[in-house]
Amino acid sequence: MTAEKLDFQVKVLHVSPECAPLAKKGGLGDVVGSLPKALRSLGLDARVLMPAWPGVLDMARSLSALPSRPIGSISAALNWRALTARLWRAQIDGLPVYILQNDELFANENIYPEQMDAVTAEPMLFLSYAAFELSRAARWKPHIIHAHDWPTAAVPCALRWHRACSKLAGDFDTVYTIHNMAHQGLFQQECLNGWGFSPDAFSQFNPGSMEFYGQANLMKGAINTADAITTVSPSYSWDIQTQDGGFGLDGVISANRSKLRGILNGIDYDVWNPSKDALIPAHFSADDRSGKKLCRAALMEKFNWQDDGRPLVIFVGRLTEQKGVDIMLDALNRFMPDMIYALIIGSGSELYNRKLADFELNHMESVRTVTAFSEESAHCAYAAGDILLMPSLFEPCGLSQLIAFAYGAIPVARATGGLADTVRDADSSPDGTGFLFTDYSVSELEAALNRALSAKAEPERWDKIVSNAMNEDFSWNASAHEYAALYGDVITAE
Numbered sequence: 001m002t003a004e005k006l007d008f009q010v011k012v013l014h015v016s017p018e019c020a021p022l023a024k025k026g027g028l029g030d031v032v033g034s035l036p037k038a039l040r041s042l043g044l045d046a047r048v049l050m051p052a053w054p055g056v057l058d059m060a061r062s063l064s065a066l067p068s069r070p071i072g073s074i075s076a077a078l079n080w081r082a083l084t085a086r087l088w089r090a091q092i093d094g095l096p097v098y099i100l101q102n103d104e105l106f107a108n109e110n111i112y113p114e115q116m117d118a119v120t121a122e123p124m125l126f127l128s129y130a131a132f133e134l135s136r137a138a139r140w141k142p143h144i145i146h147a148h149d150w151p152t153a154a155v156p157c158a159l160r161w162h163r164a165c166s167k168l169a170g171d172f173d174t175v176y177t178i179h180n181m182a183h184q185g186l187f188q189q190e191c192l193n194g195w196g197f198s199p200d201a202f203s204q205f206n207p208g209s210m211e212f213y214g215q216a217n218l219m220k221g222a223i224n225t226a227d228a229i230t231t232v233s234p235s236y237s238w239d240i241q242t243q244d245g246g247f248g249l250d251g252v253i254s255a256n257r258s259k260l261r262g263i264l265n266g267i268d269y270d271v272w273n274p275s276k277d278a279l280i281p282a283h284f285s286a287d288d289r290s291g292k293k294l295c296r297a298a299l300m301e302k303f304n305w306q307d308d309g310r311p312l313v314i315f316v317g318r319l320t321e322q323k324g325v326d327i328m329l330d331a332l333n334r335f336m337p338d339m340i341y342a343l344i345i346g347s348g349s350e351l352y353n354r355k356l357a358d359f360e361l362n363h364m365e366s367v368r369t370v371t372a373f374s375e376e377s378a379h380c381a382y383a384a385g386d387i388l389l390m391p392s393l394f395e396p397c398g399l400s401q402l403i404a405f406a407y408g409a410i411p412v413a414r415a416t417g418g419l420a421d422t423v424r425d426a427d428s429s430p431d432g433t434g435f436l437f438t439d440y441s442v443s444e445l446e447a448a449l450n451r452a453l454s455a456k457a458e459p460e461r462w463d464k465i466v467s468n469a470m471n472e473d474f475s476w477n478a479s480a481h482e483y484a485a486l487y488g489d490v491i492t493a494e
Contacts, residue, residue: 002485010487011045012036013142015131015152017111017124019050019097020271022059022090025111026318027265027399028148028179031232034268035483037095038476042484047142049134051127052101054109057088060099065090072137074100076129077164078122079194085130087137093270098138100130112151118191125195128154132168144487146175150185153222154195157210160225161201173490176226178219180396181240181247182322185218192216207255212248223252227490229260230483232397233418237262245394261486264421265397266476272382272403279379284408286470292408295383302380303368305341310366311456312341313449314385314409316378316400319348319356319371324391324414324440329359331391331445336363339453345381347373382407387452391437391445395419401434405469410434412448422474426465427451433469 014036018029036046050056060066070086077083085102100106105123113120128147135141147155156174158165189202192210202216203209210221223229231237239245241254253260274292275285281298284291300307313332317323325348332342344356344367356369370377382388388404390413397418401411410426411434413419419436426432435455437448456462 002481002488006488006491009043009045010144010484010491011140011142012039012047012144012146012487013131013134014046014048014146014148015127015155016048016050016148017053017127017151019048019092021063022056022092022097022099023050023053023111027232027397030267030399031179031265032148033092033095034266034476035480037093037268038266038480039483040095042480044484044487047096047098047140049098049100049127049131051106051123052088052099052103053106053111056099057101060088060090060092060097063092065092065097070101074130074133074137076126076133077196078125078129079118083122083126085126087134089138098134100127102126116185116187118187118194121185121187121191121195124151124185125154128152129158129162129165131155132158132165132172142172143491144173144175146177147222147226148177149179150183150219153185153218155222156226157197157201157218157221161197161210161221163196163198165196166198174226175228175230175486175490176222177230177232178223178240178396179232181219181245181249182394184212184220184247184249186212187216187218189214189216207252217249220249220252223249223256227259227493228486229253229256230486231260231262232265233421234262234264235420236396236417239394239417261482263479263482263486264418264474265399265402266474266479267399267402267406269406269475272406274383274407277379277383279376280383281380282383284383286408286467289408289466289470292383295380299343299380299384303343305368310339310341311386311453312343312384313387313389314342314381315344315346315389316381317346317390319346319352322393322395324389324393324445325352325355327440327442327445328389328391329355330442331449332359332367334446335449337366340366342367343370343381343385344368345370345373345377347371382409385409386456387412387449389445389449390414390419391440392416392419393440398422402472402474405433405472405474408466408470410452410465410469412437412445412452414438414440414445424468426455426468431468432465433472434465
């Protein structure tokens with residue numbers, strides 16, 4: 001039974017280290033900033049709990065979303081000491097967001113730790129445990145706690161194995177969403193005791209525990225203990241049950257597949273809408289795309305290009321192996337010096353920053369790179385771009401292609417995970433919205449980009465593809481209904 005049809009208002013708390021616009025490093029921030037709002041529009045009482053990383057409270061104040069004083073405090077024990085955080089309640093576009101302030105604990109402006117150990121994980125463990133104590137300070141208690149990825153995987157784990165929190169197991173149901181199987185939260189076994197877990201949490205003889213080849217795996221524990229598991233696209237829910245996509249947990253996922261659902265992410269069209277986007281120089285729509293030309297002209301001027309009409313190929317995303325940066329640079333090299341303009345926007349490791357700097361230096365007439373991620377630059381790139389590259393090694397859902405659709409930038413993408421669920425190949429369907437390739441290789445990406453460029457050379461055909469893309473609807477509405485149905489099933493399950 002869907003949560004909308006129950007005879008009481010379902011209360012859901014999303015617990016996450018990111019929530020746009022207050023803190024965002026990737027797609028998780030977009031999801032947690034958008035999905036709860038969509039759930040509230042369906043009548044659910046959905047709220048968010050997150051940390052006050054550097055700048056978060058200032059951002060909330062700039063949005064006039066923060067009261068003058070905190071509403072209380074929350075404490076939790078970690079590594080044999082008591083930690084306390086102030087609790088603030090912000091209101092972001094109608095969404096209640098609880099913010100935990102402890103300047104020492106939440107001091108990492110990058111959010112995620114570079115090293116994984118008992119101490120560097122404390123911010124995420126405190127965030128997870130704070131969900132159980134929220135009602136004392138907020139005078140509001142959720143029916144369901146919805147945890148996301150490894151940082152809050154401890155939520156369902158603690159309700160099963162924590163020496164104190166397990167006493168609350170009957171108070172909450174849990175949903176756990178896997179956004180990226182590659183990051184599982186691996187720690188030494190010795191960490192568990194200081195975090196409050198009983199010995200039952202780790203056993204080589206119990207496949208349902210957190211034990212994973214001698215280490216403690218928070219994601220494995222959450223998969224085994226959550227009442228329901230979701231992934232961020234239907235295809236990814238199957239990918240993670242394979243040896244290639246499961247990153248060692250494919251067997252655990254398969255054993256729990258009866259409680260697994262793949263629900264496609266959406267995007268917030270209040271944020272990503274070229275007809276009213278405040279960050280782009282001109283507005284446009286599917287019915288009148290003239291403003292897109294003005295956006296291109298402004299971007300060309302910004303990056304000191306003399307525009308000769310070549311297609312503008314863009315990449316917006318994290319600079320990691322997962323995103324296919326290596327094969328992308330090799331493939332783009334084959335279109336130099338004068339077949340395309342290429343604009344690459346993203347942040348990542350120093351290795352990839354150097355690769356991009358060298359690539360731009362070798363192709364100064366055709367390539368520009370922005371390695372300090374800028375929200376404004378991303379919006380302008382989507383608005384000006386003709387083609388978006390997403391040659392991902394794997395892609396749980398992907399938001400860039402959904403945003404690109406809205407702005408009339410056509411994806412050239414590898415058919416994996418959420419990309420396979422959302423992009424229709426224009427050479428295979430009259431309703432095509434992009435160009436797909438299967439094998440993770442330079443030659444396959446090159447061939448797909450060539451197909452896109454050939455279509456771009458046929459104005460009437462290209463206009464049809466762009467029109468198809470811009471008329472797609474990937475709002476959160478459909479996905480929110482699926483989550484509401486899931487919550488209803490969890491609550492009413494015996």
